[in-house]
Amino acid sequence: MSPAVRRRVDARVVVAVLLLGGLALVPMISSLIGGPFYITLFTRIVIFALAAVGLNLILGYGALVSFGHAMYIGIGAYAVGILSHHGVGSGWIQLAAALAVGAVVAVVIGLVCLRTSGMAFIMITLAFAQMFYFLAISLKQYGGDDGLTIAARSDFGVFTLASNTVLYYTALGVLVACLIAFHRLVYSRFGMVLRGCRSNERRMAALGFPTLRYKLTAYVISALVCVIAGMLLANLTKFSAPSYMAWQASGDLIVMIVLGGMGTIVGPVAGAVALLILEEILSGWTTHWMIVLGPAIVLIVLTAKRGIYGYLVERTARHAEARASPS
Amino acid sequence: MTSLLATVGLVKRFGGLTATDGVDLTVEAGEVHAVIGPNGAGKTTLINQLSGEIAPDAGRILLDGRDITGEPVYRRALMGIGRSYQITSVFPEFSVLDNVVLAVQAHAGHSFSFWRPLSAEAALIERARTALAQSGLAARLATPVAALAHGERRQLEMAMTLATSPRLLLLDEPMAGMSLAESERLVTLLATLKGRYGILLVEHDMDAVFKLADRISVLVYGRVIACGDPAAIRANPEVRAAYLGDQDAAVAA
Numbered sequence: 001m002s003p004a005v006r007r008r009v010d011a012r013v014v015v016a017v018l019l020l021g022g023l024a025l026v027p028m029i030s031s032l033i034g035g036p037f038y039i040t041l042f043t044r045i046v047i048f049a050l051a052a053v054g055l056n057l058i059l060g061y062g063a064l065v066s067f068g069h070a071m072y073i074g075i076g077a078y079a080v081g082i083l084s085h086h087g088v089g090s091g092w093i094q095l096a097a098a099l100a101v102g103a104v105v106a107v108v109i110g111l112v113c114l115r116t117s118g119m120a121f122i123m124i125t126l127a128f129a130q131m132f133y134f135l136a137i138s139l140k141q142y143g144g145d146d147g148l149t150i151a152a153r154s155d156f157g158v159f160t161l162a163s164n165t166v167l168y169y170t171a172l173g174v175l176v177a178c179l180i181a182f183h184r185l186v187y188s189r190f191g192m193v194l195r196g197c198r199s200n201e202r203r204m205a206a207l208g209f210p211t212l213r214y215k216l217t218a219y220v221i222s223a224l225v226c227v228i229a230g231m232l233l234a235n236l237t238k239f240s241a242p243s244y245m246a247w248q249a250s251g252d253l254i255v256m257i258v259l260g261g262m263g264t265i266v267g268p269v270a271g272a273v274a275l276l277i278l279e280e281i282l283s284g285w286t287t288h289w290m291i292v293l294g295p296a297i298v299l300i301v302l303t304a305k306r307g308i309y310g311y312l313v314e315r316t317a318r319h320a321e322a323r324a325s326p327s
Numbered sequence: 328m329t330s331l332l333a334t335v336g337l338v339k340r341f342g343g344l345t346a347t348d349g350v351d352l353t354v355e356a357g358e359v360h361a362v363i364g365p366n367g368a369g370k371t372t373l374i375n376q377l378s379g380e381i382a383p384d385a386g387r388i389l390l391d392g393r394d395i396t397g398e399p400v401y402r403r404a405l406m407g408i409g410r411s412y413q414i415t416s417v418f419p420e421f422s423v424l425d426n427v428v429l430a431v432q433a434h435a436g437h438s439f440s441f442w443r444p445l446s447a448e449a450a451l452i453e454r455a456r457t458a459l460a461q462s463g464l465a466a467r468l469a470t471p472v473a474a475l476a477h478g479e480r481r482q483l484e485m486a487m488t489l490a491t492s493p494r495l496l497l498l499d500e501p502m503a504g505m506s507l508a509e510s511e512r513l514v515t516l517l518a519t520l521k522g523r524y525g526i527l528l529v530e531h532d533m534d535a536v537f538k539l540a541d542r543i544s545v546l547v548y549g550r551v552i553a554c555g556d557p558a559a560i561r562a563n564p565e566v567r568a569a570y571l572g573d574q575d576a577a578v579a580a
Contacts, residue, residue, distance in 0.1 A: 181441075189438040192445050196429055199418045206378060206416075207491055208404035208433035217439065 011316035015309065016179075016266045019273070023172055027165045039164050040236070045276045046171040047232045052256040052268035053178055054225025058218050059254070060263035061186055063198040064114075067122045067250050068129030072223045074136060074245030075102050076230020081148040081240035091154030091161065094231065102227035103220060110219040114212055129250055136242040147241030154235055161235045171232045175269070178225055183265050194218050259300060261307025270309040274300075329392035331356045331525040332377070332495055337386035339372055339549075346372040347383065348549035354495060354525045359517070361528045361536045364546035365569075370529045371413060373546070374497050377527070378410045379403045390495070405434065409493030413500045413529075415480045417472050423483055424468040427455035430490040455490060462486035462516065478509040485516070496526045502535055514538060537561070545569070 030038035058064040079098035153161040161167045260271025282289035304311035330353035339347040346369040354360045375381045379400040431454045502510040544554040
């Protein structure tokens, strides 16, 4: 490995540690400033970061642009909502049910969608997500259009998510675990197959890989990460609503990934932080905040071609280089 | 004795065009069988049917006497059919070594391994190094493929195909775009492979074809108009008229 490459690798670690370390300090800073507002905002950020990291596994490493991953957030949220509506407050049962339903849905929908590629894949994933969106609206006994209020947050026996701080650190813990696991995954046999399919699927088949099987597995893993994000989101808002599955929510996830840096493990976290904080600040200024946010995103994507995370890594590497060789 | 590869009455039509018209062809183990023919004769279409990328409209494909007409591409690859592409088909964002490791990996059990880094799989890497040494790329292991010259990419393409330990090689114009020195080197490599693999060679470079082939089939408008050893093909008047034409002088020289 050349020194320049090593410095870049180091810079990646530095940026990731600063980003996650900063997130770990949020509850303390929030209690110093006073008020639960910041911890609620940042719990939302961490949850969407988790969902974006999940989607990025297939979008960034498999070039499979799913425009329907909010559907899996919805499945996680409704698993908590519906079970708690029927008096099942155990987080473990909710988790098992959410993952089981999510896995079955992801396998079936994945098998259909993965027979297509490119624009067709985008459209068919969107179509399935819209089906689930309207299915949720039609569930009159579970609030229909208005959504479903959740009486109590999930109870995991050894701990409950009732406290905002516990919920925040649970979400952050899941995010960090997911980042570590994905970091291992992309350099494993499985990750190499996935990246090979992104690059040249026809060649992968000619080498002897049953590519559909691997892409489907990646799709299911990515969906299940979003299911868990949905469970956490329902716990945060104590509410599950059809709007969680709206196509705009799927679009937000893609924006976070592009903004943060596609095909990097930590990039989507930076993207989620940037997008949601920008949204928060701008919506405080004006009700027409989308008019400002849109051009701001375009500007960031055009100037930092490899995303915010890629830009930060580049800067840190250059900074380290300048300090290593003072001239 | 059953042939390594046999096609029986293979037909493929694209609309009104018959790209493969009742082709019966065999490749014996250890033999180089070259398929030549003018542009548009259906050579690549034939290879794509053998590798499974397109399905024939009629006829059967047999590998060791076993019907594989309905098998998908990846299963044929696992059964021992390795192919190279006319347009270089490698993974540009990986290193040279990783490209070949991926080829080895395809034939070393399943890849549902999510935690252990590929760089720790010593057995795979060792086999990939051997395949690269064989193809003359040993010095370029860590080079990103994007930085390779055209000829080196063709060599890598070959190394990947060999790393899948095939029994039958389908080579689609392996010399395309190579310099004279590079194609000479490839001819030498293919000559050393002869006898160990059954090879179906599609190639425009007539020098290479006549040097390497045990048998030659001439394909014109999807139909095999002649099949025989190089001397017989060279002497065949129908072939001379249909294809060899002015190149005949160069071949004879």
